[in-house]
Amino acid sequence: GAGVSQSPRYKVAKRGQDVALRCDPISGHVSLFWYQQALGQGPEFLTYFQNEAQLDKSGLPSDRFFAERPEGSVSTLKIQRTQQEDSAVYLCASSLARYTSGIDEQFFGPGTRLTVL
Amino acid sequence: GDSVTQMEGPVTLSEEAFLTINCTYTATGYPSLFWYVQYPGEGLQLLLKATKADDKGSNKGFEATYRKETTSFHLEKGSVQVSDSAVYFCALPYSSASKIIFGSGTRLSIRP
Numbered sequence A: 001g002a003g004v005s006q007s008p009r010y011k012v013a014k015r016g017q018d019v020a021l022r023c024d025p026i027s028g029h030v031s032l033f034w035y036q037q038a039l040g041q042g043p044e045f046l047t048y049f050q051n052e053a054q055l056d057k058s059g060l061p062s063d064r065f066f067a068e069r070p071e072g073s074v075s076t077l078k079i080q081r082t083q084q085e086d087s088a089v090y091l092c093a094s095s096l097a098r099y100t101s102g103i104d105e106q107f108f109g110p111g112t113r114l115t116v117l
Numbered sequence B: 001g002d003s004v005t006q007m008e009g010p011v012t013l014s015e016e017a018f019l020t021i022n023c024t025y026t027a028t029g030y031p032s033l034f035w036y037v038q039y040p041g042e043g044l045q046l047l048l049k050a051t052k053a054d055d056k057g058s059n060k061g062f063e064a065t066y067r068k069e070t071t072s073f074h075l076e077k078g079s080v081q082v083s084d085s086a087v088y089f090c091a092l093p094y095s096s097a098s099k100i101i102f103g104s105g106t107r108l109s110i111r112p
Helices: none
Strands: A005-007 A010-013 A019-024 A031-037 A044-050 A053-056 A065-068 A075-079 A088-095 A112-116 B003-006 B011-014 B019-021 B023-026 B033-038 B044-050 B056-059 B062-065 B075-077 B086-093 B100-102 B106-111
Touching: A005 A088, A010 A019, A019 A088, A019 A112, A031 A075, A044 A065, A044 A075, A044 B100, A075 A088, B003 B086, B003 B100, B011 B019, B019 B106, B023 B033, B023 B086, B033 B062, B044 B062
Parallel strands: A010 A112, B011 B106
Antiparallel strands: A005 A019, A019 A075, A031 A044, A031 A088, A044 A053, A065 A075, A088 A112, B003 B023, B019 B075, B033 B044, B033 B086, B044 B056, B056 B062, B062 B075, B086 B100, B086 B106
16 A cells, blocks of 8 residues: 655755655544654654644754645755754654544654755 | 653674663653564554553563653563564654654664
Protein backbone atom coordinates (compact mmCIF):
# COMPACT_ATOMS: atom_id res chain seq x y z
CA GLY A 1 0.00 0.00 0.00
CA ALA A 2 1.07 3.61 -0.49
CA GLY A 3 2.87 5.13 2.44
CA VAL A 4 4.21 8.61 2.96
CA SER A 5 6.51 9.61 0.13
CA GLN A 6 9.06 12.40 0.01
CA SER A 7 11.04 13.94 -2.81
CA PRO A 8 13.77 14.39 -3.57
CA ARG A 9 15.43 11.72 -1.45
CA TYR A 10 18.74 13.57 -1.61
CA LYS A 11 19.44 17.23 -2.22
CA VAL A 12 22.76 19.01 -2.40
CA ALA A 13 22.61 22.79 -2.31
CA LYS A 14 25.21 25.51 -2.33
CA ARG A 15 25.06 27.86 0.61
CA GLY A 16 22.60 30.63 -0.12
CA GLN A 17 20.41 28.63 -2.48
CA ASP A 18 16.70 28.10 -1.86
CA VAL A 19 15.37 24.53 -1.65
CA ALA A 20 11.90 22.99 -1.68
CA LEU A 21 11.16 19.60 -0.17
CA ARG A 22 7.95 17.77 -0.99
CA CYS A 23 5.83 15.44 1.10
CA ASP A 24 2.94 13.29 -0.12
CA PRO A 25 1.07 12.00 2.93
CA ILE A 26 -1.09 8.92 3.07
CA SER A 27 -4.36 9.66 1.29
CA GLY A 28 -7.03 10.87 3.68
CA HIS A 29 -4.69 11.68 6.53
CA VAL A 30 -5.72 14.87 8.25
CA SER A 31 -2.56 15.66 10.18
CA LEU A 32 0.88 16.28 8.68
CA PHE A 33 4.13 16.91 10.51
CA TRP A 34 7.65 17.97 9.52
CA TYR A 35 10.70 17.01 11.58
CA GLN A 36 14.41 17.74 11.24
CA GLN A 37 16.89 14.98 12.11
CA ALA A 38 20.51 15.95 12.53
CA LEU A 39 23.17 13.25 12.18
CA GLY A 40 23.18 10.94 15.19
CA GLN A 41 20.18 12.65 16.80
CA GLY A 42 16.49 12.01 17.14
CA PRO A 43 13.99 13.87 14.99
CA GLU A 44 13.01 17.33 16.20
CA PHE A 45 9.59 18.81 15.52
CA LEU A 46 9.34 21.65 13.03
CA THR A 47 5.68 22.22 12.21
CA TYR A 48 2.20 20.67 12.15
CA PHE A 49 -0.77 20.97 9.80
CA GLN A 50 -4.35 19.92 10.34
CA ASN A 51 -5.71 19.80 6.81
CA GLU A 52 -4.54 23.08 5.23
CA ALA A 53 -4.21 24.94 8.53
CA GLN A 54 -0.74 25.29 10.02
CA LEU A 55 -1.57 24.97 13.71
CA ASP A 56 1.91 24.84 15.17
CA LYS A 57 5.12 26.20 13.70
CA SER A 58 6.98 26.60 16.96
CA GLY A 59 9.82 24.32 15.86
CA LEU A 60 10.84 26.22 12.74
CA PRO A 61 14.39 27.38 13.51
CA SER A 62 14.29 30.68 11.66
CA ASP A 63 12.21 32.77 9.30
CA ARG A 64 14.14 31.16 6.44
CA PHE A 65 11.99 28.07 6.93
CA PHE A 66 8.49 28.08 5.51
CA ALA A 67 5.96 25.26 5.11
CA GLU A 68 2.64 25.08 3.32
CA ARG A 69 -0.13 22.61 2.62
CA PRO A 70 -2.51 24.65 0.49
CA GLU A 71 -5.06 21.96 -0.37
CA GLY A 72 -4.75 19.89 2.76
CA SER A 73 -2.82 17.10 1.05
CA VAL A 74 0.69 17.57 -0.37
CA SER A 75 3.01 19.73 1.70
CA THR A 76 6.17 21.62 0.82
CA LEU A 77 8.92 22.69 3.19
CA LYS A 78 10.91 25.56 1.78
CA ILE A 79 14.26 26.73 3.08
CA GLN A 80 15.51 30.06 1.82
CA ARG A 81 19.18 31.08 1.69
CA THR A 82 20.36 27.72 2.97
CA GLN A 83 23.16 27.58 5.53
CA GLN A 84 25.50 24.72 6.39
CA GLU A 85 23.69 24.18 9.70
CA ASP A 86 20.55 23.33 7.71
CA SER A 87 22.19 20.06 6.61
CA ALA A 88 20.02 17.27 8.02
CA VAL A 89 17.40 14.71 7.10
CA TYR A 90 13.94 16.26 6.85
CA LEU A 91 11.17 13.84 7.77
CA CYS A 92 7.51 14.13 6.98
CA ALA A 93 4.85 12.19 8.87
CA SER A 94 1.09 11.95 8.59
CA SER A 95 -1.66 10.79 10.89
CA LEU A 96 -5.24 9.83 10.16
CA ALA A 97 -6.97 11.88 12.82
CA ARG A 98 -6.68 15.28 14.35
CA TYR A 99 -3.74 14.83 16.67
CA THR A 100 -5.52 15.60 19.89
CA SER A 101 -5.17 12.46 21.94
CA GLY A 102 -1.48 11.78 21.70
CA ILE A 103 -1.97 8.12 20.88
CA ASP A 104 -2.58 8.20 17.16
CA GLU A 105 0.29 6.71 15.20
CA GLN A 106 2.32 8.96 12.95
CA PHE A 107 3.48 7.31 9.71
CA PHE A 108 6.86 8.55 8.53
CA GLY A 109 8.28 8.99 5.07
CA PRO A 110 11.85 7.97 4.17
CA GLY A 111 13.10 11.53 4.51
CA THR A 112 15.04 13.96 2.34
CA ARG A 113 18.73 14.21 3.11
CA LEU A 114 19.81 17.82 2.57
CA THR A 115 23.49 18.65 2.33
CA VAL A 116 24.47 22.31 2.15
CA LEU A 117 27.99 22.93 0.88
CA GLY B 1 9.56 20.91 29.90
CA ASP B 2 8.77 17.44 28.63
CA SER B 3 11.80 15.37 27.68
CA VAL B 4 13.03 11.87 26.94
CA THR B 5 16.41 10.42 27.89
CA GLN B 6 17.57 7.13 26.48
CA MET B 7 20.61 4.96 26.72
CA GLU B 8 23.42 6.04 24.46
CA GLY B 9 24.78 3.64 21.92
CA PRO B 10 26.05 2.02 20.01
CA VAL B 11 25.06 -1.30 21.51
CA THR B 12 26.59 -4.43 20.02
CA LEU B 13 25.28 -7.86 20.98
CA SER B 14 25.59 -11.41 19.75
CA GLU B 15 22.60 -13.14 18.23
CA GLU B 16 20.21 -14.62 20.83
CA ALA B 17 21.45 -12.28 23.56
CA PHE B 18 19.06 -10.43 25.88
CA LEU B 19 18.48 -6.77 25.06
CA THR B 20 17.59 -3.83 27.27
CA ILE B 21 17.56 -0.24 26.07
CA ASN B 22 16.79 2.18 28.88
CA CYS B 23 14.42 5.11 28.50
CA THR B 24 13.24 7.60 31.10
CA TYR B 25 10.97 10.56 30.64
CA THR B 26 9.90 13.82 32.19
CA ALA B 27 6.37 14.92 31.43
CA THR B 28 3.36 16.75 32.72
CA GLY B 29 0.64 14.25 33.43
CA TYR B 30 0.67 10.73 32.05
CA PRO B 31 1.33 10.75 28.35
CA SER B 32 1.40 7.82 25.96
CA LEU B 33 4.87 6.41 25.36
CA PHE B 34 6.31 5.02 22.14
CA TRP B 35 9.25 3.12 20.77
CA TYR B 36 10.06 3.83 17.13
CA VAL B 37 12.58 1.89 15.04
CA GLN B 38 14.58 3.01 12.01
CA TYR B 39 15.98 0.16 9.93
CA PRO B 40 18.88 0.93 7.58
CA GLY B 41 17.62 2.84 4.55
CA GLU B 42 14.03 2.96 5.79
CA GLY B 43 11.76 5.48 7.47
CA LEU B 44 10.82 5.53 11.14
CA GLN B 45 8.25 2.93 12.12
CA LEU B 46 6.23 2.61 15.28
CA LEU B 47 7.47 -0.51 17.09
CA LEU B 48 5.18 -0.46 20.12
CA LYS B 49 3.29 1.87 22.41
CA ALA B 50 1.64 2.08 25.82
CA THR B 51 -1.12 4.53 26.54
CA LYS B 52 -1.32 4.46 30.34
CA ALA B 53 0.62 3.52 33.43
CA ASP B 54 1.34 -0.21 33.89
CA ASP B 55 0.46 -0.93 30.25
CA LYS B 56 2.83 -3.23 28.40
CA GLY B 57 3.40 -2.64 24.73
CA SER B 58 4.68 -5.54 22.64
CA ASN B 59 5.53 -6.29 19.03
CA LYS B 60 7.98 -8.53 17.13
CA GLY B 61 9.22 -10.03 20.41
CA PHE B 62 9.98 -6.61 21.90
CA GLU B 63 8.28 -5.44 25.09
CA ALA B 64 8.19 -2.26 27.14
CA THR B 65 6.24 -1.52 30.33
CA TYR B 66 5.06 1.97 31.21
CA ARG B 67 6.26 2.48 34.80
CA LYS B 68 4.91 5.64 36.36
CA GLU B 69 6.79 5.23 39.64
CA THR B 70 10.19 5.24 37.92
CA THR B 71 9.09 7.32 34.88
CA SER B 72 10.58 4.67 32.64
CA PHE B 73 9.73 2.74 29.48
CA HIS B 74 12.65 0.38 28.94
CA LEU B 75 12.71 -1.71 25.76
CA GLU B 76 13.49 -5.42 26.13
CA LYS B 77 13.82 -8.48 23.95
CA GLY B 78 14.70 -11.93 25.15
CA SER B 79 16.62 -13.15 22.11
CA VAL B 80 17.79 -10.68 19.48
CA GLN B 81 18.33 -11.48 15.82
CA VAL B 82 20.61 -9.97 13.19
CA SER B 83 17.50 -8.46 11.59
CA ASP B 84 16.94 -6.37 14.74
CA SER B 85 19.96 -4.23 13.88
CA ALA B 86 18.56 -0.70 13.66
CA VAL B 87 18.30 2.58 15.52
CA TYR B 88 15.68 2.67 18.29
CA PHE B 89 14.00 5.84 19.52
CA CYS B 90 11.99 6.31 22.68
CA ALA B 91 9.34 9.01 22.27
CA LEU B 92 6.39 10.72 23.89
CA PRO B 93 3.78 13.16 22.61
CA TYR B 94 4.27 16.69 23.83
CA SER B 95 1.72 17.92 26.31
CA SER B 96 -0.14 19.79 23.60
CA ALA B 97 -0.19 16.53 21.62
CA SER B 98 0.63 18.22 18.35
CA LYS B 99 4.13 16.78 18.14
CA ILE B 100 6.32 13.92 19.36
CA ILE B 101 9.47 14.38 21.39
CA PHE B 102 12.13 11.81 20.50
CA GLY B 103 15.13 10.61 22.41
CA SER B 104 18.51 10.78 20.73
CA GLY B 105 18.32 7.19 19.52
CA THR B 106 20.26 4.01 20.32
CA ARG B 107 22.02 2.21 17.49
CA LEU B 108 21.85 -1.57 17.92
CA SER B 109 24.09 -3.95 16.02
CA ILE B 110 23.67 -7.72 16.29
CA ARG B 111 26.57 -10.03 15.41
CA PRO B 112 25.71 -13.41 13.85
